Amino acid sequence: MTGLLVTGIGVVAPTGVGVEEHWASLVRGEPAIRPVEGFDSGRYGVPLAGQVRDFVPADHVSPQLMVQTDRWTWMSLAAATLAAEDAGYTAPEDVYATSVFLASGSGGNEFSQHEIQGLWAKGPRSVGAYQSIAWFYAASTGQVSIRDGFKGPSGVVVSEGAGGLDSIGWARRVARRGTPAVLVGGTEAGLCPYAVLCQATGGRLSSAQRPEDAYLPFDRRADGHVVGEGGAILLLEEPGAAAARGATKVWGEVAGYAATHDAHHHEDPAPDAVQYARAIRLSLADAGVSPDEVDLVMADGAGVPELDRLELEALGAVFGGRTTPVPVTAPSSFTGRLMAGGSALDVATALLAMRDGIVPGTAFLTDPVEAPAGVDLVTAGRVRDLSTVVVLARGAGGFNSSLVLRRPAGGPTS
Known part of the structure; x- marks a missing residue:
C-alpha cells in the first residue's frame, strides 16, 4: 500500500529560508551555529545558538497578524506558505479537505516575555489581549488554518524534539479517516532571555565558546547541545488526491x-x-x-x-x-x-x-x-x-x- 506523498516543503532555518537555501548550506558543509545576537545570552552560560538571520517577517506575514503572534508563529506561517507554493497547492473548494497538524514545544516565548515584563513593571492593565493566544502552543496550527482557510481536522502535537515526526503520524490517521491533504512539521523560536534561561536549567546545553566545540553528536568531546530556532513544514497528500489535482512534484513517500x-x-x-x-x-x-x-x-x-x-x-x-x-x-x-x-x-x-x-x-x-x-x-x-x-x-x-x-x-x- 502506498503511503502519503510529500508534495511540498517549506523551510525557515538557521541554514537559510527556503528549501534550496537550506540544502545548499548543508552541502557546502557550513555550520550555522554562531554567537547569539540580540541580547546577552552569555549571562546564562549560553554563548552560541543557531539563529535564523535572513528571515524578514514582514515579507511573509501581514501587519495585522504580526501584532497578534510570536516569532515562532511567523516562521510557521512563512514555512506553510513556502510548502504550499512548492507543491503548487491552492485551497480546494472543499474547505474540509486540508488539515493542519503541527508540533510545538515551547510556544510564544518572546511575546510572552514582553508581556510578563509589562505585568511586573506596570501591572495587569499593561498586558495585551493577544497574550492569551500568542503564547499558546496551538497558536501556529490555529493561525495557519485560519489564514489559509483549512478546516479539516487539525491539532497540535507536544512531544518536544519528536514532535515533527509525530505530526506525520497524526497526518496518517487523519488521511485514513478521509482528509486527503495535511500540513505537518513545526517551528520553534526559543532564543530570548526567558526561553534560554528555561532551557539552561535542564543541564543539557553546551557552554563551549567556539562553534567548533559546541554541538558535537557522537564525538568524544561532546558536552551538550546548542539551541536553534526555525524548522520546516511539509505538505502530505493522499496519492489519489495528489494525482487528481495534477500535482507535478513528489519529494518522497512516507x-x-x-x-x-x-x-x-x-x-x-x-x-x-x-x-x-x-x-x-x-x-x-x-x-x-x-x-x-x-x-x-x-x-x-x-x-x-x-x-x-x-x-x-x-x-x-x-x-x-x-x-x-x-x-x-x-x-x-x-x-x-x-x-x-x-x-x-x-x-x-x-x-x-x-x-x-x-x-x-x-x-x-x-x-x-x-x-x-x-x-x-x-x-x-x-x-x-x-x-x-x-x-x-x-x-x-x-x-x-x-x-x-x-x-x-x-x-x-x-
Missing part, C-alpha cells in the same frame, strides 16, 4: 512510522535503549522494510554523551546484523537543536538527500566515539544512492519516534 515511550522518568533518560530500538523496528515493519534495505539513518544526535550512547545502543540493536554498516548522520549539528522544529527539518533534509544522492555529514565530528557493529558514523558529506532513509527523533521526557521515507518510483519529480 512508508512507515512508529513511536514509543520510555515510561521511565520525566527528566532522566531510561537506563537502556529498549524502547528506542523498538520504535525503529516497528517503523521498519510498518514500511515492510528490513534493516538491510535502509540506505541512511538521520539520527536524533543529542550531543549529550549519555544520550548519544543510548542512541548508538539502539542503532546497534537494530542494524548490528548488517554485512555493510548503515551510514548514520546528524545534520542538526549544523543548525542546533530546534526542539519540535528539528525533526521536521530532518525530514526535509532526508528528502533532499534522496533527491540528490548526497549524505550530509555531521559537523565537526573529528573524534567519533566507537560505533557498534552495523553503524557507520558519517564525518563528512558523501555521495550515495538513497532510496530508503530512516529519520529518528527523541523528545525530552522519554518520547521516541522513527519515520521511514522512500524515494518515489522514478525518483523525486519536479
Whole structure:
C-alpha cells in the first residue's frame, strides 16, 4: 500500500529560508551555529545558538497578524506558505479537505516575555489581549488554518524534539479517516532571555565558546547541545488526491512510522535503549522494510554523551546484523537543536538527500566515539544512492519516534 506523498516543503532555518537555501548550506558543509545576537545570552552560560538571520517577517506575514503572534508563529506561517507554493497547492473548494497538524514545544516565548515584563513593571492593565493566544502552543496550527482557510481536522502535537515526526503520524490517521491533504512539521523560536534561561536549567546545553566545540553528536568531546530556532513544514497528500489535482512534484513517500515511550522518568533518560530500538523496528515493519534495505539513518544526535550512547545502543540493536554498516548522520549539528522544529527539518533534509544522492555529514565530528557493529558514523558529506532513509527523533521526557521515507518510483519529480 502506498503511503502519503510529500508534495511540498517549506523551510525557515538557521541554514537559510527556503528549501534550496537550506540544502545548499548543508552541502557546502557550513555550520550555522554562531554567537547569539540580540541580547546577552552569555549571562546564562549560553554563548552560541543557531539563529535564523535572513528571515524578514514582514515579507511573509501581514501587519495585522504580526501584532497578534510570536516569532515562532511567523516562521510557521512563512514555512506553510513556502510548502504550499512548492507543491503548487491552492485551497480546494472543499474547505474540509486540508488539515493542519503541527508540533510545538515551547510556544510564544518572546511575546510572552514582553508581556510578563509589562505585568511586573506596570501591572495587569499593561498586558495585551493577544497574550492569551500568542503564547499558546496551538497558536501556529490555529493561525495557519485560519489564514489559509483549512478546516479539516487539525491539532497540535507536544512531544518536544519528536514532535515533527509525530505530526506525520497524526497526518496518517487523519488521511485514513478521509482528509486527503495535511500540513505537518513545526517551528520553534526559543532564543530570548526567558526561553534560554528555561532551557539552561535542564543541564543539557553546551557552554563551549567556539562553534567548533559546541554541538558535537557522537564525538568524544561532546558536552551538550546548542539551541536553534526555525524548522520546516511539509505538505502530505493522499496519492489519489495528489494525482487528481495534477500535482507535478513528489519529494518522497512516507512508508512507515512508529513511536514509543520510555515510561521511565520525566527528566532522566531510561537506563537502556529498549524502547528506542523498538520504535525503529516497528517503523521498519510498518514500511515492510528490513534493516538491510535502509540506505541512511538521520539520527536524533543529542550531543549529550549519555544520550548519544543510548542512541548508538539502539542503532546497534537494530542494524548490528548488517554485512555493510548503515551510514548514520546528524545534520542538526549544523543548525542546533530546534526542539519540535528539528525533526521536521530532518525530514526535509532526508528528502533532499534522496533527491540528490548526497549524505550530509555531521559537523565537526573529528573524534567519533566507537560505533557498534552495523553503524557507520558519517564525518563528512558523501555521495550515495538513497532510496530508503530512516529519520529518528527523541523528545525530552522519554518520547521516541522513527519515520521511514522512500524515494518515489522514478525518483523525486519536479
